[in-house]
Every structure is written in C-alpha cells, then in structure tokens.
Amino acid sequence: MTKRLLALPLALLAGSAAAAPPPAIAEWVAGHQREIVGEFLDLLAIPNVAADRPNIERNAAFLKAALEKRGFRAEVLPTDGNPIVWGELRPAGASRTVLIYFQYDGQPVSPKGWAQGDPFGPVVRRGKWLPGEEPGFVENARELTSFERDWRVYARSASDAKGPIMAFLAALDALRAGGLEPNVNVRVVMDGEEENGSPSLIAAIERYRERLAADQMLVFDGPAHVSGRPTLVYGCRGIHPFRITVYGPKSGVHSGNYGNWVPNPALRLAHLLASMKDDAGNVRVKGFLDEVPTPTADELALIDAVPGDEAGLLKAFGIAEPEQPGLTLQRALLRPTLNVRGMQSAFVGAQARTIIPDRAVAEMDIRTLVETPGERLVARVVEHVRAQGYHLVDAEPDDGTRARHPRLARIEVDDSPLHAFRTPMLSPESRRLAAAVERAWGAPPVEMRSMGGSVPIAPFIQALKIPAVLVPVVNYDNNQHEENENLRLGHLFDGIVTYAAVLRMRD
Numbered sequence: 001m002t003k004r005l006l007a008l009p010l011a012l013l014a015g016s017a018a019a020a021p022p023p024a025i026a027e028w029v030a031g032h033q034r035e036i037v038g039e040f041l042d043l044l045a046i047p048n049v050a051a052d053r054p055n056i057e058r059n060a061a062f063l064k065a066a067l068e069k070r071g072f073r074a075e076v077l078p079t080d081g082n083p084i085v086w087g088e089l090r091p092a093g094a095s096r097t098v099l100i101y102f103q104y105d106g107q108p109v110s111p112k113g114w115a116q117g118d119p120f121g122p123v124v125r126r127g128k129w130l131p132g133e134e135p136g137f138v139e140n141a142r143e144l145t146s147f148e149r150d151w152r153v154y155a156r157s158a159s160d161a162k163g164p165i166m167a168f169l170a171a172l173d174a175l176r177a178g179g180l181e182p183n184v185n186v187r188v189v190m191d192g193e194e195e196n197g198s199p200s201l202i203a204a205i206e207r208y209r210e211r212l213a214a215d216q217m218l219v220f221d222g223p224a225h226v227s228g229r230p231t232l233v234y235g236c237r238g239i240h241p242f243r244i245t246v247y248g249p250k251s252g253v254h255s256g257n258y259g260n261w262v263p264n265p266a267l268r269l270a271h272l273l274a275s276m277k278d279d280a281g282n283v284r285v286k287g288f289l290d291e292v293p294t295p296t297a298d299e300l301a302l303i304d305a306v307p308g309d310e311a312g313l314l315k316a317f318g319i320a321e322p323e324q325p326g327l328t329l330q331r332a333l334l335r336p337t338l339n340v341r342g343m344q345s346a347f348v349g350a351q352a353r354t355i356i357p358d359r360a361v362a363e364m365d366i367r368t369l370v371e372t373p374g375e376r377l378v379a380r381v382v383e384h385v386r387a388q389g390y391h392l393v394d395a396e397p398d399d400g401t402r403a404r405h406p407r408l409a410r411i412e413v414d415d416s417p418l419h420a421f422r423t424p425m426l427s428p429e430s431r432r433l434a435a436a437v438e439r440a441w442g443a444p445p446v447e448m449r450s451m452g453g454s455v456p457i458a459p460f461i462q463a464l465k466i467p468a469v470l471v472p473v474v475n476y477d478n479n480q481h482e483e484n485e486n487l488r489l490g491h492l493f494d495g496i497v498t499y500a501a502v503l504r505m506r507d
Helices: 023-031 033-044 053-069 162-177 199-203 204-212 265-276 295-306 311-319 374-387 399-404 428-441 458-464 487-501
Strands: 071-078 084-089 097-103 123-125 150-153 185-192 218-219 230-232 238-247 338-344 359-368 391-393 408-413 446-448 468-470 486-488
Touching: 023 033, 023 162, 023 487, 033 053, 033 150, 033 162, 033 487, 053 071, 053 162, 053 185, 053 204, 053 265, 084 204, 097 162, 097 487, 150 487, 162 487, 185 204, 199 204, 199 458, 204 458, 218 428, 230 311, 230 468, 238 374, 265 359, 265 374, 359 374, 374 391, 374 408, 428 468, 428 487, 486 487
Parallel strands: 097 185, 097 218, 218 468, 230 446, 391 408
Antiparallel strands: 071 084, 084 185, 123 150, 150 486, 238 359, 238 408, 338 359
C-alpha cells in the first residue's frame, strides 16, 4: 500500500497509551507469547517478494495450513498471477458474513541496508534500533516465555503485513481457548500481489465472486494512530498523477546572448503553478473544489476527536506553520489535494550552466475523494492551463507548431490511477464495529474518516460493493517499504485483543 507514515519522535507518544485490555484475552496472550512469537518468526522466515514464485507458494501453503489448524475450510486459489489464499469459518448461529483482507507479499529487499544482514532472518531487538547504536539483540528469543512490550521483531513484512496475519491467527486461538467462536461468518482473502497493485486479485473477482460475498469487508493492514490507541479508518483517498511540460527553445540557449529575449520555460512553469494555488493554500483551478461534500455535525465531531499533536508535527517537520494556519490535519484530509511532487529544468549545483532551458517539467499528483474522481479534476487542470494561454500538444512539438503558438505545454496523465473509497462513519456496520472495539478496551477507538494515502485494492472493494473499513494495528514507526522494517511486540499483542473483539461484533 501507499500508506507510509513519517517516523515521528517518540515524545509524541507520551501520555497516550492504549486503555487496559480485557482480562480474559490479555491473560491468554500473556501466557502464550512463546507460541505467538514463534509462529510469527516461522512465517517471517519465508521470503515473500511477489516475483519469487516458489517462495510465494511456500507462503500460501503455510497460511492455508494455519487457517485449517483454526478450523477454516481453506484453499489456495489460482489466478493469472500469484495465488489467493482463501478461507471460510462458519460458526453455529452466525447470520452475517465478514470478509477480511490481508496481503502476504512484501516489498523487494536490499540486504546490504539491513543491520541483521538477511531481511528474511527475523531477529528480536530490545527496542527500536537506530543506525550507529548497539544492535540490542534478544538472544535465544524462541526459548523465552515472555517478551517486553517495547521489544521489536525486525524482518521484511513484519509490519506490512504478516504482523496483522499473526494477530488474527492468535485472536482465533485466544477466543477458542476461552470457549468462544466468532459470532460472524468469517471469510478470509490473502493477496499475494498487493505490493504490485493487486492485478490478479482484481481480475479474479468474477471467477471467485461467490466465495468473496459478504456483508462487510475489513482490511487488516496499515499503521495504527500515532497515539497507540485502537484505530478504525473508514476510507482512503485516491491518487491521480500527471506531468506538465512547458516548452522553451528547441535546445538550451546562452542566457547572456538571449536573456530578456527568448522566453524562459522554467519561469513560465513557475507562474503557471502559482496560478493554480496561492500562498495561502487555496486552489485557484475553476471548479476544483465544487463537489467536495460537507460532513455532518456528527461526522465532524468524530473527525475532530482524532488525537493530534500538531505542535509536535511542526517541530518534527521543521516548519513554522501549516499551509493554511488554523486548518487541522484531519480537516485537511477532507479535501482533494493539488500537489507538486517534483520539478526539473536544466541543471543545478556543480553542473549548472548559463542557459535558458529548453523545457521545464513538473510532476504533479491529485489526492482524490469519492466525490471528486481524478479524471474530472485533471480535466479541470487541463482547462486551467489552456485558460492561461497555452496550446497543448500530445507529443514533442514540431517546427510548425512552435511557429504558430507562443506558449506550448504538454500534459501527460497516468493511465492507472488509484481510486478513493469511503464507508460512512455513522452507518450501522461502522457503529457496530466501533462499539465492539470500545467494549474490548473500555474507551472509544480513534476513528478516521479517511487516511491520506491510497491503496491498490480500492477497485476490489468497489467491485464487491460492500462497506469496507481498515483496522490497522501495527506501530506507525515500522519502516515499512524500507530497510529494517519492524513490528513492536506491544502492538502485536494489542492487535490480538482488537481482532478478537472485532470477531465478536454484536448485532
């Protein structure tokens, strides 16, 4: 997923520990940490890069056996790419069905960047490791019967996303040890290509639609809120990238000989971008914000209740104030963005030349809402560029085009955007889920209307036409997608409690 969070200072966590867990589940977790961690290390030891088909199949076989051990009817389902691991548990008396999504593939690795050498050789450390510090290995971890909550398991996919898989499996064990079963029918789909955009999963929907049918979908993936409190996320924004190229002379020309006479495309691009968004952060593209919905008062109350340390964020990012002072981070997520993610024109630094460049390029992206599809917003940007006097071309301009049009630009739009999805926060399914988590912890969860990032399974969610909610449990500073990925064991143990609660949702 594109779901990374900046590793903020640990000081931001002060005074924000989760509420005490329910005694029965917590006691089981405390008494079975050796088995939980041991099975987790076994799973992590199987390499899971999507392109490594033999090891992907080993992962699928491991997970199928793990589901069967918990009473599931499980299958490894073929697709056009990596297989899906599917399972179903139908407890007596359950009337509703929940489909739970996991990914079991992970990002590619560069072993030289890992402190332990082998990213698929999981190790336990005595806390978060930082470059230059002592390794802090926990020796003979498999032989221990208890683990400190701040210890961390380091391995590829520890947090993204084998940790949630392990928390789910252990939650089933904890319930069964207490003589309990889920009170919903549980269907599981485990995706082996999430890090590649889930192409085979989405293509397999029609083939396996009956096995995927459910009343609600839960996505067990992603980092929990920075506070460490149980977290529910009701949607994700989409992303629609595009590129703007403003053309100047056919090749760079001498800035002394031709300055003040040959138009400079870098300056023109700067003016063009400034016309789209002012210094106060207001988008000036006509119609860009027309369809943005206004949340209800009850939704705003939930949104404003999300904990935040914006002073700490400003310090961590090294900035004096947000783009729009007075706008909270959570309220900023209610709007689509118009972002410049990179710019390039000629050369800088030691390679800088005294030229007027031949072109200037801006890489852009729009984070979209359900109500503001990227195609529509990009079209409005295109019209805005035209309104600034630019003739748009769809290839390198030829001499005739250059002679006829004083302002030339090209807009190239990504043909594989990610779409937004969102489940209403106040729907019966959402309130049932939130109530289950609150009963487990004795305090309401953090409820986020939408996460800022985007997920490749949004088309999968939309095709199934069922409400979906993310239930993230891993620590925010987990280095997912990077070297030295890790999972804090306290988050793993608390995730077991949360998932056990979710599986016991009441009507």
